[in-house]
Amino acid sequence: MEISRSLRSFSWIATVLVLLSIMAPPASCFYLPGVAPADFQKRDPLSVKANKLTSIKTQLPYSYYSLPYCKPDKIVDSAENLGEVLRGDRIENSPYVFQMREAQMCQIVCKIPINEKEAKELKEKIEDEYRVNMILDNLPLVVPFKRSDQEGVVYQHGFHVGVKGQYAGSKEEKYFINNHLSFLVKFHKDPETDLARIVGFEVKPFSVKHEFEGEWNGNKTRLTTCDPHSKRLVTNSDTPHEVVANKDIIFTFDVDFEESDIKWASRWDTYLLMTDDQIHWFSIVNSLMIVLFLSGMVAMIMLRTLYRDISKYNQLETQEEAQEETGWKLVHGDVFRPPIYSDLLCVYVGSGVQLFCMVLVTMIFALLGFLSPSNRGGLMTAMVLLWVFMGLFAGYASSRLYKMFKGTEWKNVTLKTAVMFPGVISGIFFVLNALIWGEKSSGALPFTTMFALVLLWFGISVPLVFAGSYIGFKKPAMEDPVKTNKIPRQIPEQAWYMNPVFSILIGGILPFGAVFIELFFILTSIWLHQFYYIFGFLFLVFVILIITCAEITIVLCYFQLCSEDYLWWWRSYLTAGSSALYLFLYATFYFFTKLEITKLVSGILYFGYMLIASYAFFVLTGTIGFFACFWFTRLIYSSVKID
Known part of the structure; x- marks a missing residue:
């Protein structure tokens, strides 16, 4: 009993x-002790941080700058806790910096010449389907896309380094790098003040073979493949940039801002609901x-x-009954x-x-x-x-x-x-x-x-x-x-x-x-x-x-x-x-x-x-x-x- x-x-x-x-x-609805939401005014600077490169095919993470990507003037490592180091996170600053609620089109980041070794590394990462992970205001970067087997939009963590496929009727598969990033930052605006909080960070990657007029003049160079004054982000995206040794790669980006009804406390729900909950x-x-x-x-x-x-055992009274008993009581002298x-x-x-x-x-x-x-x-x-x-x-x-x-x-x-x-x-x-x-x-x-x-x-x-x-x-x-x-009792045959x-x-x-x-x-x-x-x-x-x-x-x-x-x-x-x-x-x-x-x-x-x-x-x-x-x-x- x-x-x-x-x-x-x-x-x-x-x-x-x-x-x-x-x-x-x-869990995302709880505020962590000592972690407060960041409030941004209009035109406050936003710095995108670069995290590791990951692949589900190799399970080996790599640093963002292990590939020939644009670098800021000084690379600064973010302070990481023990768990982040054990996970292989390597969070560093990036050259992607823009102003809060200020859309920018066709911004040049840099131009990088690619040697044979770097071209080989890029092709290997594209072959292994590596993804680039970035962070803005503690939110990971995601790529939205539609699936044919379900309604709505689902999200993929990070964007692929590039794609592999055939182009222009060629039967040979080639490697193309995603060198143009179209960012979308979603924010929730306080109705009483002009302050806003970031609630979403999305990107659509493109591979664009950029061309420019005249001589290269850094960020002031005029690209013929991209119009910074047009809402059309990439005007010549049908021509992808192939990874070829001893050729330059021009990296560009767009950024747009969109007001959202999602509140700051619920901003992680989008990232957490990426699986089919009904099956779960x-x-x-x-x-x-x-x-x-x-x-x-x-x-x-x-x-x-x-x-x-x-x-039954407690009701045994006579010696004869005790001798005839069987079961677990018989081994009481050996069980401990x-x-x-x-x-x-x-x-x-x-x-x-x-x-x-x-x-x-x-x-x-x-x-x-x-x-x-x-x-x-x-x-x-x-x-x-x-x-x-x-x-x-x-x-x-x-x-x-x-x-x-x-x-x-x-x-x-x-x-x-x-x-x-x-x-x-x-x-x-x-x-x-x-x-x-x-x-x-x-x-x-x-x-x-x-x-x-x-x-x-x-x-x-x-x-x-x-x-x-x-x-x-x-x-x-x-x-x-x-x-x-x-003396131990002999165990009978089982x-x-x-x-x-x-x-x-x-x-x-x-x-x-x-x-x-x-x-x-x-x-x-x-x-x-x-x-x-x-x-x-x-x-x-x-x-x-x-x-x-x-x-x-x-x-x-x-x-x-x-x-x-x-x-x-x-x-x-x-x-x-x-x-x-x-x-x-x-x-x-x-x-x-x-x-x-x-x-x-x-x-x-x-x-x-x-x-x-x-x-x-x-x-x-x-x-x-x-x-x-x-x-x-x-x-x-x-x-x-x-x-």
Whole structure:
């Protein structure tokens, strides 16, 4: 009955939190602390910032000025947080500067001669479909276009470096650079004052083979292909500019301003609604209904079966009846016997607690709007810092479990807890970073950032793990509900369906089924460069993941104990943790069906990062399953009479 009340209470609390999070306004509607909207008067200067070059085909970002683009008199790097550096952002000023609410037509930026090396780099970037990302007033640049399969306008992040195709009847494919940018800045005007706020930043790129009269005179040169006094932005856009070595490229731009009814607080909604919400809603609701139905069935069966077992065991009166009993009560003298490799289990449980606390707090901050996409790099920064400070809970959890196993070398276990999991992640990440550095990509971490990460790890996280371990080890050890026999009981031969490997693999299917639909959107946001913003749904899926991991582990643990197999410690961890295997297999399926990656280095990067994600998912789900089974076994064996 206590189990039933606990489950019902938890379900009610989770349901209320989820409904509030889903019904809450988007994260973009919240003002970030210390970030105020910028008010612009008429003719205030607007400076466009250049960000990295990105491609969904290579997943390797590059600096904007790695290509022969026009440069300002002095290149100034913007201050970037840890998350932006980890994402490969490189934000710098650009020569695109214009006045607020002052339209400009056919403005010359510069003329650049292209040598053979630069022409080759341009062709490679065009071949790999690289996009140029720019920022104005913290808004990313988007390209509007219509799709035939749906109404309205959708947006693409950044504009392509150029296009590849045939021209003028030639069968040979050529490369054309987008050297003319037609900007559109949308603003919302205050009805009482003359102040305005930028709410949209769009562009239409063109490839134009510019021609001019007389000698080149910088910005004052008169172009015959562009009329600055006409509303027609490009008068000769039918002649694209081919990328050819030892020929000049003239870069130009237009800018127009349009008043919009969109308010500043809602300006990110356009960027966040780039996916088909109907499919997202239907998929999430469908997954939620299936998982909740299965969870309800499992919970009901478990509660009825356990209540019957406990009542039967407590009503046994005679010695003959006690000798004839079967089931999980028979192994009460061995069920709390410390497992093999108990030190390693403590280490993984501690790391899982640290990861769980980090994920939980990160999601809470995201629900409150502090980690919206408008705060670039905020999510990554929060995850790294929270991981560091949650080391206190990792040390506490591992030491408490280790002391229950009657261990004495707590310092050794604490050091492994502080180093093992992040060490594996760091090792894989270091190899991937070396590959990125070899490709001369801006995604490679600078030495100073790597030093800062190591300093956070060994300067803050490791001491906190030791502090938590010291506190946990000083507390009295948890007492087992029943005594453990000195001689281990022989485990009878098990049925084929209770084979450890089979039951572990079966146990991971349900937790993976709870998240695989949302996983599709997460992978899309990461590898196809789209924003992920529905943190309410993500929190809902996380709650479902916790429930399903706990329930499937408890059910399989109960069947295992009923079969008189008391080696449940590691199996409970691996049962829920095996869902990480299905996650990696799904990532492999996603790679071959949704992505167009062809380069070896890009493929290694994808599978390397997905291996890190799967490993973290294994530690997280395994810890959830372990604690659920740990609580379950202590509860049932403390509820029966043991002679």
